[in-house]
Amino acid sequence: MTIHKEGYKSIAIGVFIFAIINLVxxxxxxxxxxxxxxxxxxxxxxxxxxxISFFRVPARKLTVDDRQVVCPADGKVVVIEETFDEEYFKxxxxxxxxxMSPANVHQNRNPxxxxxxxxxxxxxxxxxxxxxxxxxxxxxxxVVIKNNKGDVLVKQIAGALAKRIVNYLEIGQTVKQSxxxxxxxxxxxxxxxxxxxxxxxxxLNQVVQGGxxxxxxx
Numbered sequence: 001m002t003i004h005k006e007g008y009k010s011i012a013i014g015v016f017i018f019a020i021i022n023l024v025x026x027x028x029x030x031x032x033x034x035x036x037x038x039x040x041x042x043x044x045x046x047x048x049x050x051x052i053s054f055f056r057v058p059a060r061k062l063t064v065d066d067r068q069v070v071c072p073a074d075g076k077v078v079v080i081e082e083t084f085d086e087e088y089f090k091x092x093x094x095x096x097x098x099x100m101s102p103a104n105v106h107q108n109r110n111p112x113x114x115x116x117x118x119x120x121x122x123x124x125x126x127x128x129x130x131x132x133x134x135x136x137x138x139x140x141x142x143v144v145i146k147n148n149k150g151d152v153l154v155k156q157i158a159g160a161l162a163k164r165i166v167n168y169l170e171i172g173q174t175v176k177q178s179x180x181x182x183x184x185x186x187x188x189x190x191x192x193x194x195x196x197x198x199x200x201x202x203x204l205n206q207v208v209q210g211g212x213x214x215x216x217x218x
Contacts, residue, residue: 007055062178093193109211118144153193178211
């Protein structure tokens with residue numbers, strides 16, 4: 001397991017705050033209320049460890065198969081439905097949405113190999129990630145990857161807690177399936193829009209792993 005580069009600054013700030021709080025606790029609280037000082041220590045330590053775990057990147061055997069579409073994110077499948085895409089395709093698509101809780105790994109990966117033909121950031125609201133309108137009204141970053149089997153649109157969507165979306169892709173870039181595409185801080189959602197007729201391999205409420213679980217098959 002490694003720590004994602006997006007976490008270096010946040011973790012450094014977390015360590016600094018942890019140190020200050022416990023130094024103050026040691027000098028001003030521990031002599032009169034030692035039990036309270038220990039409570040503060042373990043509480044702040046737990047929060048620091050949670051912060052570190054949020055930016056973890058576990059070692060995994062990634063899925064790479066041209067006949068398959070892999071999940072771009074860890075989390076739980078909350079939507080599988082036919083929808084009309086007004087952003088790029090202007091036609092019907094199959095939408096699969098994955099909700100990412102703060103406890104999930106938040107690195108996002110390319111669902112297919114291909115060429116990036118669309119890359120657009122959209123400013124927006126911060127509705128809870130499971131809200132039906134979060135796909136179209138929340139802050140989000142959309143990418144379309146052109147694949148020889150079919151074009152795939154991936155939306156990184158901010159939620160009530162997620163205030164920063166990072167996307168590393170550029171138009172014209174050739175990308176490899178399961179390689180990193182970006183990162184979302186502190187819980188959110190990722191939508192995948194697939195061509196009609198695509199065979200979906202996941203079920204509602206299924207827990208999936210980014211870059212590992214097969215989302216669909218061509």
